[in-house]
Every structure is written in structure tokens, then in C-alpha cells.
Amino acid sequence: DADVTQTPRNRITKTGKRIMLECSQTKGHDRMYWYRQDPGLGLRLIYYSFDVKDINKGEISDGYSVSRQAQAKFSLSLESAIPNQTALYFCATSQMGGDTQYFGPGTRLTVL
Amino acid sequence: GQQVMQIPQYQHVQEGEDFTTYCNSSTTLSNIQWYKQRPGGHPVFLIQLVKSGEVKKQKRLTFQFGEAKKNSSLHITATQTTDVGTYFCAGYNFNKFYFGSGTKLNVKP
Numbered sequence: 001d002a003d004v005t006q007t008p009r010n011r012i013t014k015t016g017k018r019i020m021l022e023c024s025q026t027k028g029h030d031r032m033y034w035y036r037q038d039p040g041l042g043l044r045l046i047y048y049s050f051d052v053k054d055i056n057k058g059e060i061s062d063g064y065s066v067s068r069q070a071q072a073k074f075s076l077s078l079e080s081a082i083p084n085q086t087a088l089y090f091c092a093t094s095q096m097g098g099d100t101q102y103f104g105p106g107t108r109l110t111v112l
Numbered sequence: 113g114q115q116v117m118q119i120p121q122y123q124h125v126q127e128g129e130d131f132t133t134y135c136n137s138s139t140t141l142s143n144i145q146w147y148k149q150r151p152g153g154h155p156v157f158l159i160q161l162v163k164s165g166e167v168k169k170q171k172r173l174t175f176q177f178g179e180a181k182k183n184s185s186l187h188i189t190a191t192q193t194t195d196v197g198t199y200f201c202a203g204y205n206f207n208k209f210y211f212g213s214g215t216k217l218n219v220k221p
Contacts, residue, residue, distance in 0.1 A: 035211075040121065042200060042213040043155070050207075058208065090154060098143055098204045103154040 003027045004104040006091050012110045013081050021076045021107050023091030031097065032074040034058075034066060037088040037106075046089075049074055050097075081111040116203045118212025126220050131188040133215035135201035142204045144177055144184045149214070150197045158186075158199075191219045 004025045013019050023032065030051050035043040045058030047066040055068055063085060067075045078085055088108050092101040115138045125131055135144065143162045147155035159168055161177035161184060168175045174187045184201055198216045202209040 033209075040213060042118070043202075043211040045208055045210075048208065056207075092155075097207050100145070100157045100160065101147075101155075101202075101209065103156070106154050 004091060004093055004102050006089075006104040006107050008107060009105065010108045012112065014112050015082055017081050017111075019078045019081055019109070021089055021091075021109070023074045023076070023104055025072050025091075025093045025102075025104075027093055027095075027102060028071070029093040029095050029102075030071065031094045031099075032068065033092040033094075033101065034064075034074070034076045035090045035092060036060065037090060043090065046076065078109075078111075081109075083111045085109065086111045116201060116210045116212045118201055118215060120215055121213065122216050122218070124218045124220065125191050127193060128190050131191050131195070131217055132185055133199050133201075133217075134183065134185045135203070135212045136183045137203045137205075137210070138182075139205060140181045142181075144181075144204065145202045145209070146175060146184075146186055147200045147202060148197050149200065153197075155200060188217075191217070193219050193221050195219055 007022045033048045034046040037043050044060050049055045049068045052068050065077045088106050090106050091104040094101045118135045145160045146158040149155045165179045166177040172189045176185045198214040200214045201212040
């Protein structure tokens with residue numbers, strides 16, 4: 001949905017580099033999520049946020065950190081990228097818990 | 113921990129054949145959602161099931177939620193080439209969604 005945007009759309013980086021993926025939404029939703037997609041593994045939850053002051057770890061948070069700068073912005077950081085973090089990353093939003101999730105277009109990250 | 117298993121991983125069908133994908137959760141779910149991801153795209157919401165035994169239809173798509181709220185299925189009747197993509201279930205529990213690994217559907221014209 002155009003209401004959820006992600007930057008960059010593609011990124012190639014080297015092992016050990018710090019990288020930030022950004023997500024913005026104009027849907028006015030409180031809840032935001034970061035997922036990672038790997039072939040054959042579906043989507044796995046990295047972090048989620050219920051509002052600016054409420055951030056929670058998901059299934060696979062090790063090696064990642066997040067920042068909820070405003071209701072509309074949720075950033076994912078890799079402090080020191082490693083090759084097995086090569087994946088497709090999606091941001092999503094929802095109005096309330098259990099509601100429809102609206103996904104951004106994704107960021108394809110390659111760590112060499 | 114919470115797990116949602118989805119089978120099959122791949123399905124190749126001839127246009128006009130039916131298709132079914134199944135999800136099973138290790139625990140009872142509050143609700144389950146289904147998403148479709150076209151090749152190169154992002155997951156797009158299809159439907160949500162909340163009640164035990166619920167059945168919902170969208171044209172050629174039929175969605176079911178099991179009586180125990182631990183399993184669900186998506187059935188497509190008479191597939192078309194526009195149905196190509198990966199179908200994911202997502203079970204909701206403990207404030208989080210748990211996605212199945214997806215079923216990739218290929219439809220031969």
C-alpha cells in the first residue's frame with residue numbers, strides 16, 4: 001500500500017557496517033511491525049511497537065534494534081551487519097492488535 | 113513456543129484445477145488471517161476468521177477456521193493464472209501474529 005513506505009528499497013552493504021531501514025505510514029495506525037522474510041520460512045517478527053513508548057521484541061530480535069521516532073515512523077537498525085541478515089524486510093502497520101496488517105513494499109538487503 | 117505450520121510448501125496446478133493450503137497451530141488462536149503475496153510484491157490481506165468453525169467465501173476462495181481454532185484452510189476452486197503467488201496464514205495470539213511458511217502456487221495456462 002502506498003500508505004506504508006519503506007526506504008531504501010534495495011541495499012547492498014558489507015559485513016560489519018551499520019545500516020538503518022526506515023518505515024513511514026500515513027494510515028494513522030498505532031501499531032507497527034518489522035518482519036524478515038527468507039525463502040521457505042515465511043515472515044518472522046523482529047520487533048513490534050504498540051505506540052511511541054511501547055516497543056517489544058519479536059521472535060528474532062538478536063542483532064537488530066529499533067526506534068519509534070513518532071507514531072508514523074519506525075526504524076530498524078542493524079548495528080553490525082552479517083551475511084545471514086541478507087533477506088527481504090517488511091514493515092507493517094495495524095490499527096489494533098489482531099487487526100489487518102498493511103505491509104510496505106519491502107527492502108531487499110544484501111550483506112556481503 | 114507458538115508455531116504455525118503450513119502445507120504444502122509448493123503446489124503446481126493446471127488452470128482450472130482446485131487448490132488447497134492448510135495451516136495448523138500448536139496452540140489455540142484468537143483469530144487467523146490469510147495473505148497473498150504476488151511474485152516480487154508484498155503480502156496483501158485477504159480475510160480474517162475469528163469464530164470457531166467459521167467459513168467465509170470470496171468468489172472462488174473458501175476459507176475455514178477449525179472448531180478448535182487451531183487449524184485453517186484456504187481452498188481455491190477452478191484456479192486461474194491470476195491466482196499465482198504465495199499464500200500465507202497468520203495466526204494471532206499473545207499480541208503477535210505467527211506466520212506460516214507459505215504455499216507457493218503456480219498455475220499453468
